Amino acid sequence: MLNSDADKLTLISHTLCPYVQRAAIALAEKHIEFTRVFIDLSDKPDWFEEMSPLGKVPLLQVGDEVIFESAVILEYIEDTTGHPLHPANAL
Numbered sequence: 154m155l156n157s158d159a160d161k162l163t164l165i166s167h168t169l170c171p172y173v174q175r176a177a178i179a180l181a182e183k184h185i186e187f188t189r190v191f192i193d194l195s196d197k198p199d200w201f202e203e204m205s206p207l208g209k210v211p212l213l214q215v216g217d218e219v220i221f222e223s224a225v226i227l228e229y230i231e232d233t234t235g236h237p238l239h240p241a242n243a244l
Contacts, residue, residue, distance in 0.1 A: 193244035
C-alpha cells in the first residue's frame with residue numbers, strides 16, 4: 154500500500170489512459186487534493202499487482218482501501234464529496 158492516512162487519496166495512473174483522466178478531472182473539478190502516481194503498465198511494479206485485482210488503472214487508494222474501475226471511482230467521488238457534478242434532475 155502507498156498510504157495509510159484515512160483521508161488521503163492517491164490516484165494510480167498511466168499517462169495514456171482515458172479512464173484515469175475521468176477520475177483526475179472529477180477530483181480536480183471538485184477541488185479535492187490527491188496524489189497522482191504514474192506507473193508503466195508494460196512493467197508493473199509488484200505493489201501495483203498486489204493492489205489491482207485486474208492489473209489495470211485507474212486505482213483510487215483511500216487510506217488503506219483501494220477502489221478500482223473508473224465508474225466506481227467516479228461514483229465514490231460523487232457520493233462522498235460536496236459540490237455534485239451530476240444535476241439534481243436526471244432529465
